Amino acid sequence: MRTQASILFYYNDTRVEVSDHRLLMPLAEFLRREVLLSGTKIVCSEGDCGACTVLVGYPEPNGKINYQSVNSCILPVFLLNGAHVITVEGVGTRENPHPVQKSMVEHFGSQCGYCTPGFITAMAGLAEQAIEEKKSIDAKKACHALTGNLCRCTGYEGIIQAATNLKLSPEHSLRKKYLNPSRDQELSQARQKSVNIELDTISIHLPVNLTEALELKKKHPDIRLVSGATDLSVLVNKGKQAYQKVLSLQQVQELHQIQKNKETVVVGSQVTIDQIENELVDVYPEFVRLLHIFASPQIKHRATLVGNVVNASPIADTIPFLMVTEAVICVEGLSGKRKIPICDFYLGYKKLNLNPDEIVTGIEIPKLQEDQKLRLYKASQRKDLDISSVTFAGILETQDKKISNLRLAFGGVGPTVIRLNQVEKKYIGQALTKETVQRLGEEVSGSINPLSDLRASKEYRYLLVKNFIHKFFDEISGGLA
């Protein structure tokens, strides 16, 4: 087994190997403090404002590097093995500017300038994709790509103008600017080697195959699995947790796959939300629609579906969907594999049905039957990029104007996401009428116990639950008598 005790990456044109305490730094801090590239700004340290956005590309199995915008304040350096990072300084200079920089200047896209580097890099990522696909950028696309960047000055008008008036041509490709076969190969090779680093009380592991990972997990049951680090890094930045033993599976290639079977889809543990949005739009259009407002592009480029599931937040946006589709969690230990229905996976607030030596390798999601109608709703203070007050997932099948199958799940109404099996059962066979839905609404309200917190009051949550039920039946039945 080839293993290395350092990680290798490039930022702009500079090659760097890191094997010391800097491994645990957020990339943003590394850039600002260690290599004096202070264009990248840190504002919130929690991946919610986008000021720290940089482009990061990892070599794919085919050797190609695709740049994606990420929040460098919550990306620890140790996850950069084999990566190429482009910062605002690397996008272009006054003398040799990138079209996004020119366009932002011309359209008054910056005022105080503090969020600007983040917008430049995110927009450069969008431009790179447009160059690649030879497509233009409309306002919808621009807004979507820039959802994760907050600006307090401009009201965004100039920024949207800038993004939709880019003068792009193939010579502006950042890939062309920075990559060449030997660099590609060097990065690919770095990624094919396991990384094992011991530093005082800290150990960092990036194995390249699952067996290696399972052995580590068996040996160190307390090792912390890190996927996109979009949640864990926030806790570390805010002093609520510290990295000790960490295990990343990002170099285990097979876990990056989405496998489409006849009846189910299996999503590997390293599959990002972004990948799902791109690859599963035909299978789960409703789920992909929800993912559009799930988080910022920067987060979706890093965060994984399995991460969202294992993190077990009671308001996780994906879990209600997985509950009503009756997804199965695939776990593996050295002693064997298990498949756990998601409804049996949560034992309490952030408590999982998982043995210390086991790793979640993926999630198997059944495809919808033709007459199963699925709806997913989310209410939050701000539509995009906000943590939900209440999330809802429902599947309904009807026969002869009667309910023949009903599955309901809610997030934000208790310590875990809940599936309402008891209530559902009672309504099978009942006539699909306004009165039924009214009763069902009351009954659902009776079986939940939401809390008041900073996002919503208890009363508001009750009301949302009721309204979602009504909306669900209304939408599917096309209006009830």
Next chain:
Amino acid sequence: MIKKSTPHESAWGHVTGQSEYVDDRPFQRGELLVGVIGSPTAAGELLKIDFTEALKVPGIVNCFSAKDLAHNRWGSIFHDQPLLVEREISHYQEPLGIMVGETEEALRLARKKVQIQIAEKKPVLTIDEAREKQMFLYRATDLHRGNVTEGLSQGPHRLKGKLRIDGQEHFYLESQAAIAYPLDGDRLEVHSSTQHPTETQHIIAEAVGLPYSKVVCTVKRLGGGFGGKESQAAPFAALAGFAAMKTKRPCRLVLTKDEDMVMTGKRHPFEIHYEVGFDDQGKILALRVELYSDGGAYVDLSPSILERAMFHIDGAYYIPHILVQGVSCKTNTHSNTAFRGFGGPQGTFVIESIIEDIGQTLQKDPAAIRLLNCYGKSDHNVTHYGQKVQPNPLPDLFSEILSSSDYKKRRAEITKFNQEQNGRLRGLSCTATKFGIAFTAKFLNQGNALVHIHRDATVQVSTGAIEMGQGVYTKVAQTVCQILGLEMTNVQVMPTSTDKNANTSPTAASSGADINCGATKIACEALKKRLAWVCHQLENQNPSAVGQEMSPPPIEFTADQYRFQNQTIENLKTGKIFRLPEIVEKAYLNRLSLSEYAHYRTEGIGFDKQKAIGTPFKYFTNGVAVTEVEVDECTGQSKVIRTDILMDLGRPQNPGIDRGQVVGAFVQAQGWVTTEYLHYDEKGILYSHSPTTYKIPNIQDTPRDLRVHLLENEYNSETFNGAKAVGEPPFLLGISVWTAIKNALAHRAKSNIVSLKSPATAERVLMELQRYE
């Protein structure tokens, strides 16, 4: 040149990551970090703060508390606020002490080892409680006209109501930041992210115990200010300065976003009680208003903010009988402070809300009521404090926007849409801004500028203006260019610094460009005259005088016949053209000064506080907006479908920059009235202290269809270049989003008057809809 939409002078720095902010400054050898210890409770007595264990943490250099400071009181109006708590704790996370250490890690570890003993008290958290306990920071002089009691009794209709407007976090992206460098001779150089370097300099000097002349405060640019760094940057700069003086090492104090949001003040929450009388047509006859602002723990700028709210209670409307009373309450929350609009938005909010209610009561379109009550051009054009609204473009603005936005047609469509009961509700509303320009504290209406022409004919200009994104440096440079005939590349605006421009006013009250460009103009005119004089001498010299030294220009000489452009000076009478660099060199060789310092004061303002009458403002900046919203009846969430804005900015100095101000202000206000909700618990702890929990508008929230127009060919005779101030006025137009939501709800309200607080969060909207069930 000056009218051109030249890009922001730092735009290229912004987009390439080269623009430097305080925390981007490279660390000096030996530089230390300062960490602030905040109070865990909102009220109580600090019995003990003990750093013994914290000081044992490796890397911790020193720790300080109130007793160490030379002077521990500051405040922009009254010096009532301690830098560090002595005994009484007045709000959650109020600074109790500071730690100075070599690394973040050391500060993090030490923080846990600071021992604090507090006798906790029950905090006063609401305006009601403060009123009950008579905890007031300030009571303003009443503003009144006519006889309100009589006026109210005349009207066939009367409405009584109470309005609650919550606060707003500035959410400047760059948190409070300062670095202090100790210099020889007991001097300090402090780089601070402050809107008010002069006050910051003073507070640092006092905290350290130095004369003001030993302290220089320098500001290159701010990563956003919005008022949040007008008064409240200074205490953090003072703590950094103090640490630097004590340790004799550079000290850096940069708050995290979370720290900044819990420690610093916000836009004042207001509670307003009112009674309005009106006739059958909707004409307002009388208005009685009591304004209660939540000033938080200390006075800060609360009195001026309250007074501006009272000045703006009329909005764009003439109210014959009126009585406005105002009190600022003291509560155990962060000390509330300046925020774009400075009370103006809260004041105008009241009348715009009342007009919606009048519309609902009379079943009339609120836009018709607005037209009916709008200030007139020749009569009904005097405000309740005696200032004439003149010239008054408001009637024209209203009629133009109602037609250009297709208001009537859309109103009919919306009524139809809302009858369809499809789970969505639409609302439409038109509101106005009439914002008074000038500091209401008269002495602040002054500024100065220092201009150097160097021997290559490039210019350095320094003023008291702070660049925080609004483009004031660009406008200062444009002013120089226009007068001296230069290109933007020939002019360098220097970092603002108290050693070049002393006794400056904060960059605030939308006045930054008026005052500082005004001073720059005076300085440049003097230089222009001197250079023209050189030309004059050269042209009129008899050959025998060659070699003689030129005299300074006589007083009666004017540069009127000389045109400065493209780095040349042309004598318009003779047609003779001189190259500017040659004239500059000639001036130097003839020992004529190429530098000029100038002072500017805003003339023609004055307000008699005793009689509550006068001319507090130099002029008004006016504008109108029409906003359409859609409310989801299932969740209460709303979105802005379309906004039309029409602003009168005189003859804008830089339309590109000014348009950015209009849109930026509008969207910022949209956040204020919709999603930006500050959640405090019953102990006064703020839970929304980061972008995860505090939701400012993002790119998807901006109006889907946004049409902004600036009136063309207007000229403001009150400023030297005909432009009007733009920073704050358009903020008030964001109120149209809230009134549009209110208008949408009115379609379901049956016989209820819509009762909505601001912000109109999804929760509040849904709960209000529920009330009509």
